[in-house]
Amino acid sequence: MNTFRLALRNLLRNHRRSLTTLLAMMVGAVSILLFGGYSGNINYGLQTDFVKRSGHIQIQHKDYFLYGSGNPAAYGIANYQHIIDVVKNDPVLKPMLTVVTPTLSLGGIAGNFAQGVSRTVLGSGVVVDEQNRMRRWNDYGFPDRYKPLALSNTPVDSAVIGTGVARVLQLCGPLKVAHCPQAPAKASETGAAAPDDIAALSAQENSDKPAQPATRIELLAANAHGAPNVAGLNVVQAVPQGVKELDDLFVMLHLAQAQRLVYGGDAPQATAIVLQLQHTSQIPAAQARLETLMKTTLRDDALEIHDFATLNPSYGQITGMFAAIFGFIAILIGAIVLFTVGNTMSMAVVERTVEIGTLRAIGLRRGGIRRLFMAEGLLLGIIGSVLGVLMALALAWLINHGGLTWTPPGNVEPVPLMVRVWGESRMIIGTMLGLVLVAVTSAWWPARRAAKLQIVDALRHV
Amino acid sequence: MNPVVLRNVAKHYRLDAVDVPALADIDLEIHPERFTVLSGPSGSGKTTLLNLIGCIDRPDQGDITVDGQAVLTLRDDALSDFRARRIGFVFQNFNLLPVLNAYENVEYPLLLAGSGYSAKQRRERVLGLLDAVGLADKARNRPGQLSGGQRQRVAIARALATEPMLVLADEPTANLDSHTGAAIIALMRKMQRELKVSFVFSSHDPQVLAEADDVVSIRDGRITGIRRMEVAA
Ligand SMILES: Nc1ncnc2c1ncn2[C@@H]1O[C@H](COP(=O)(O)OP(=O)(O)OP(=O)(O)O)[C@@H](O)[C@H]1O
Numbered sequence: 001m002n003t004f005r006l007a008l009r010n011l012l013r014n015h016r017r018s019l020t021t022l023l024a025m026m027v028g029a030v031s032i033l034l035f036g037g038y039s040g041n042i043n044y045g046l047q048t049d050f051v052k053r054s055g056h057i058q059i060q061h062k063d064y065f066l067y068g069s070g071n072p073a074a075y076g077i078a079n080y081q082h083i084i085d086v087v088k089n090d091p092v093l094k095p096m097l098t099v100v101t102p103t104l105s106l107g108g109i110a111g112n113f114a115q116g117v118s119r120t121v122l123g124s125g126v127v128v129d130e131q132n133r134m135r136r137w138n139d140y141g142f143p144d145r146y147k148p149l150a151l152s153n154t155p156v157d158s159a160v161i162g163t164g165v166a167r168v169l170q171l172c173g174p175l176k177v178a179h180c181p182q183a184p185a186k187a188s189e190t191g192a193a194a195p196d197d198i199a200a201l202s203a204q205e206n207s208d209k210p211a212q213p214a215t216r217i218e219l220l221a222a223n224a225h226g227a228p229n230v231a232g233l234n235v236v237q238a239v240p241q242g243v244k245e246l247d248d249l250f251v252m253l254h255l256a257q258a259q260r261l262v263y264g265g266d267a268p269q270a271t272a273i274v275l276q277l278q279h280t281s282q283i284p285a286a287q288a289r290l291e292t293l294m295k296t297t298l299r300d301d302a303l304e305i306h307d308f309a310t311l312n313p314s315y316g317q318i319t320g321m322f323a324a325i326f327g328f329i330a331i332l333i334g335a336i337v338l339f340t341v342g343n344t345m346s347m348a349v350v351e352r353t354v355e356i357g358t359l360r361a362i363g364l365r366r367g368g369i370r371r372l373f374m375a376e377g378l379l380l381g382i383i384g385s386v387l388g389v390l391m392a393l394a395l396a397w398l399i400n401h402g403g404l405t406w407t408p409p410g411n412v413e414p415v416p417l418m419v420r421v422w423g424e425s426r427m428i429i430g431t432m433l434g435l436v437l438v439a440v441t442s443a444w445w446p447a448r449r450a451a452k453l454q455i456v457d458a459l460r461h462v
Numbered sequence: 463m464n465p466v467v468l469r470n471v472a473k474h475y476r477l478d479a480v481d482v483p484a485l486a487d488i489d490l491e492i493h494p495e496r497f498t499v500l501s502g503p504s505g506s507g508k509t510t511l512l513n514l515i516g517c518i519d520r521p522d523q524g525d526i527t528v529d530g531q532a533v534l535t536l537r538d539d540a541l542s543d544f545r546a547r548r549i550g551f552v553f554q555n556f557n558l559l560p561v562l563n564a565y566e567n568v569e570y571p572l573l574l575a576g577s578g579y580s581a582k583q584r585r586e587r588v589l590g591l592l593d594a595v596g597l598a599d600k601a602r603n604r605p606g607q608l609s610g611g612q613r614q615r616v617a618i619a620r621a622l623a624t625e626p627m628l629v630l631a632d633e634p635t636a637n638l639d640s641h642t643g644a645a646i647i648a649l650m651r652k653m654q655r656e657l658k659v660s661f662v663f664s665s666h667d668p669q670v671l672a673e674a675d676d677v678v679s680i681r682d683g684r685i686t687g688i689r690r691m692e693v694a695a
């Protein structure tokens with residue numbers, strides 16, 4: 001009769017109490033796993049969104065990340081095309097890469113000068129096809145939400161703006177933006193009228209275009225030499241951005257058009273080279289390789305690299321917040337399980353005092369008694385955590401197939417509510433190990449007390 | 463060699479601040495292969511003495527030798543192993559493990575003692591003992607499915623499993639009716655003779671006294687007399 005069979009039989013002997021204890025452990029495991037699966041899914045979703053939009057790693061001009069927003073044009077990467085070639089053809093990086101694409105950020109003023117309104121905007125020039133390829137990234141198997149950029153298959157002078165920009169520029173009508181109230185009449189009094197010289201520039205820019213569509217705007221930006229320049233853009237769509245601050249600033253245009261605006265006839269530059277990898281886990285390897293390249297082949301370019309978490313600080317903040325809540329829940333549940341199992345084992349020791357005395361009398365060592373009760377705690381832990389995991393998997397399946405949706409922060413459209421438990425082997429194994437450890441720990445003290453009993457006292461126990 | 467020798471043994475209990483003397487000046491030799499009964503009124507110290515002989519309690523002073531081993535020098539683990547191999551216990555309340563059936567209860571000490579039995583020998587030994595105590599057909603019953611007399615029979619088989627040289631029984635018939643008690647005593651007597659073991663009992667039971675080879679009388683923690691039967695040739 002080995003210790004575990006004996007322990008199992010003792011658990012079955014008081015099956016009602018054992019079941020109650022197991023139930024407590026199961027509820028604990030289920031809460032941890034469901035919350036972990038829920039927050040894990042949010043983290044994956046966020047990560048997917050960020051990686052789709054801004055890639056895993058960006059190569060930027062040195063100091064652009066910290067100071068570039070003041071004057072993006074001054075931090076352009078001159079021979080970005082060469083760098084892209086080097087990266088794309090690097091034997092180490094090549095197998096990891098899905099997309100390498102340049103972008104150009106610029107600050108400027110977008111004006112609907114026909115209406116006498118304008119506002120500051122952040123423009124980004126992109127290579128549309130490559131951006132579309134980036135948006136297909138779905139390493140975590142989310143239900144397919146691929147939507148090509150609104151800028152796809154449009155002429156080079158096209159632009160997409162945020163609905164906030166459309167509102168201020170009084171383009172809601174022509175762009176058919178829903179839920180966009182017409183600006184009150186007095187807006188034109190306070191609205192920034194374009195200075196004469198700018199108006200002249202814009203007139204000049206537009207002079208060769210005969211018919212002015214109602215969706216035409218001008219984008220005014222400082223060029224690389226600090227002089228103002230204007231590009232006429234045809235807004236093809238206003239797309240709501242999840243965050244209002246961004247919605248009020250967003251302008252996306254073709255890279256070529258953005259480069260013409262900022263660099264004019266000079267050699268075009270980019271403010272960032274966006275690298276998207278097949279898997280997020282490849283970031284460290286890719287980063288290390290890029291560092292090497294920057295010290296060798298690309299030695300002459302003053303570059304620096306940043307991963308998506310650095311580029312999007314809110315990612316770390318949100319995952320950190322969930323980690324804190326998860327930790328709190330885990331500790332709470334650990335404490336509850338600790339006391340539940342501890343209480344069960346203490347009661348078992350008291351009830352079985354005479355049995356302990358008998359076993360000791362017929363020759364079981366102290367260690368044997370201790371092992372017996374520890375084995376019961378261990379079994380409770382194993383059975384409880386296995387049942388808990390099974391129950392969590394079942395519940396997660398129900399939730400995932402329940403058709404629930406929610407709108408994550410920064411998103412525009414609701415997404416299916418998902419709880420990722422299946423496949424999260426690290427979380428599952430961690431939870432199981434944690435619970436087993438807690439169960440064994442809580443059995444330790446009663447087991448020790450049982451082992452220390454004086455035989456004659458235990459035998460006399462009534 | 464005498465299986466048990468006690469020299470100048472004394473034991474007292476401490477209850478709150480009061481010392482309760484339980485045993486004093488105990489000099490006793492238990493002779494081999496005999497049926498020895500400790501007899502005395504309630505509270506005289508029989509259980510205390512049996513506990514000392516069984517190495518599950520320690521005296522305040524004196525020396526105890528069991529099977530030639532000065533047991534007071536042994537540490538707890540060694541003493542446990544010693545008990546497992548050399549001493550069998552029969553309790554007033556039977557004290558079988560409720561989660562084990564009759565067979566497993568008898569087998570348990572064999573596993574504990576790690577005695578050199580193969581699985582097959584173990585099986586033969588357990589079945590042989592269950593047969594000897596008349597419970598061959600109850601091997602699969604758990605204690606809860608056995609009568610008091612049957613439980614005590616299982617307990618006797620368990621006490622004899624490791625072929626100990628000494629079996630101790632503290633009032634083994636006190637929880638049985640006189641008829642069943644007499645049958646249990648007869649069984650122990652038979653087993654003691656067949657297996658050539660030393661049995662030491664405590665009892666008030668005249669039936670038991672009548673069966674005894676040696677009777678040790680105790681009163682107020684002291685031995686007041688030892689009566690030994692002539693050894694049959
Ligand atoms: N754990 C204990 N604490 C305090 N006193 C005890 C303890 N155990 C026994 N005693 C005392 O020691 C004395 C001897 O007790 P013991 O149990 O050995 O007597 P006994 O002969 O076995 O009695 P009985 O026939 O009633 O079983 C008694 O006075 C008893 O009250």
Ligand SMILES: [Mg+2]
Nearest residue numbers: 508509510632
């Ligand atoms: Mg007694």
